[in-house]
Amino acid sequence: MHLSSITLRGFKSFPDRTRLTFAPGVSVIVGPNGSGKSNITDAVLWALGEQSPVAVRGQSMQDVIFAGAHGVKSRSEAEVEVVLDNASGRVDLPAGEISITRRLNRAGDGEYRINGAKCRLTDVIEILSDTGMGKEMHSVVSQGRVMEIVTSKPKDRRMLIEEAAGLGKHRKRRRKAQLKLERTQDNLDRALDVEREAR
Numbered sequence: 001m002h003l004s005s006i007t008l009r010g011f012k013s014f015p016d017r018t019r020l021t022f023a024p025g026v027s028v029i030v031g032p033n034g035s036g037k038s039n040i041t042d043a044v045l046w047a048l049g050e051q052s053p054v055a056v057r058g059q060s061m062q063d064v065i066f067a068g069a070h071g072v073k074s075r076s077e078a079e080v081e082v083v084l085d086n087a088s089g090r091v092d093l094p095a096g097e098i099s100i101t102r103r104l105n106r107a108g109d110g111e112y113r114i115n116g117a118k119c120r121l122t123d124v125i126e127i128l129s130d131t132g133m134g135k136e137m138h139s140v141v142s143q144g145r146v147m148e149i150v151t152s153k154p155k156d157r158r159m160l161i162e163e164a165a166g167l168g169k170h171r172k173r174r175r176k177a178q179l180k181l182e183r184t185q186d187n188l189d190r191a192l193d194v195e196r197e198a199r
């Protein structure tokens with residue numbers, strides 16, 4: 001599964017509709033300082049549901065909306081569409097491509113869409129948990145984080161690689177199941193106590 005394209009409109013330094021396509025393998029975005037390279041990775045994070053303005057280098061979420069520059073008027077809303085190739089069927093949807101779109105206006109109203117259909121943020125998170133992409137999954141690694149990862153403890157690094165490989169979802173499910181088992185064992189112990197006392 002790979003990122004096939006990203007389309008930005010009114011997002012940060014991209015006032016007009018701008019589409020970037022990516023082939024499988026490694027892609028490199030080059031450009032002068034301040035030309036908007038990091039804004040593209042911000043856009044990927046944002047479209048995939050990032051909730052912290054700081055994580056996309058802003059103070060409020062509306063900071064992602066194009067604020068006007070070089071004689072170009074500001075925009076009233078930002079929209080980013082991320083398209084993931086689903087030829088492998090990793091996402092359990094009958095579609096060869098998964099399109100995730102996020103939109104936000106200056107009033108703070110926003111929406112998410114999966115393959116054009118309106119949905120909730122939780123639906124986006126659920127879909128992404130099958131892919132190894134998305135929030136907390138380290139699919140976007142910022143410049144500062146590289147050193148942190150390289151020098152981290154092997155156990156922490158392993159956790160990070162597992163999250164990126166999409167294993168985080170299974171770890172959370174296992175934890176949930178363990179808690180349920182523990183609760184059931186407690187209930188059973190209590191029931192046995194009551195039975196013993198009744199004898």
Ligand code: ATP
Pocket residue numbers: 011012013031032033034035036037038039040063064065066067068069
């Ligand atoms: P570097 O190589 O120095 O890391 P970069 O290519 O990654 O730079 P970015 O940080 O992506 O550059 O882009 C910074 C530019 O984006 C700045 O010129 C900034 O003014 C512009 N920018 C950020 N947010 C907005 C916004 N909401 N509206 C208009 N322009 C914006």
